[in-house]
Amino acid sequence: MGEQITVLVVEDEEHIRRVLEYNLKLDGFAVYLAEDGPAGLGIAREKQPDVILLDWLMPEMDGLEVLAELKRDNTTSHIPVFMLTAKGMIRDVSQALEMGIDDYITKPFDPMQLGKTIREKLEKCVKAKSL
Numbered sequence: 001m002g003e004q005i006t007v008l009v010v011e012d013e014e015h016i017r018r019v020l021e022y023n024l025k026l027d028g029f030a031v032y033l034a035e036d037g038p039a040g041l042g043i044a045r046e047k048q049p050d051v052i053l054l055d056w057l058m059p060e061m062d063g064l065e066v067l068a069e070l071k072r073d074n075t076t077s078h079i080p081v082f083m084l085t086a087k088g089m090i091r092d093v094s095q096a097l098e099m100g101i102d103d104y105i106t107k108p109f110d111p112m113q114l115g116k117t118i119r120e121k122l123e124k125c126v127k128a129k130s131l
Helices: 014-026 037-047 063-072 090-098 114-130
Strands: 006-010 030-034 051-055 081-085 103-106
Touching: 006 014, 006 037, 014 030, 014 114, 030 037, 037 051, 037 063, 051 063, 051 114, 063 081, 063 090, 081 090, 090 103, 103 114
Parallel strands: 006 030, 006 051, 051 081, 081 103
Antiparallel strands: none
16 A cells, blocks of 8 residues: 555544544545535545544434445445444444444544554455455
8 A cells, every 4th residue: 555545534523523634644644524424425435535434423324324325335335444433332343343344443542543553454454355
C-alpha cells in the first residue's frame, strides 16, 4: 500500500469527526466525512474508500444497519469496515463480527495512535482476505 490510504469516517458527533479527520490527515490518510449512515453509504459507493470507520450509535441508521447495507451492496461489500464504538461488551463485539465487521476500535481511543491502529488492522484484513 504505497499510495495514500483513503478513510471514510461515519460519525454523528461533529467534534469526534473533526478529531478523527485532523489526526488521520496528520498521519497521511485522505479522509472523507459523513455525519450519518445514509450520507456514509452514498460516499462509500461514490468514493470507494480503502477503509470505513463506522460509529455504532447514530440516529436514523445505526452502525449495524449501515454495515448490513454496505455488505449487501456489491459496490461496497469488499471495503473493510472498522466499528468505532463505546460498546465494548463481548456480546456487542461478537454481534458486529457476525454481521461482517472487519474489526473494531473502542472509544475512547488514543487519537495519536489511531493511524497506526488503522494501518495494522487494515494489513491484518488484507492478509486474511488473501488466504
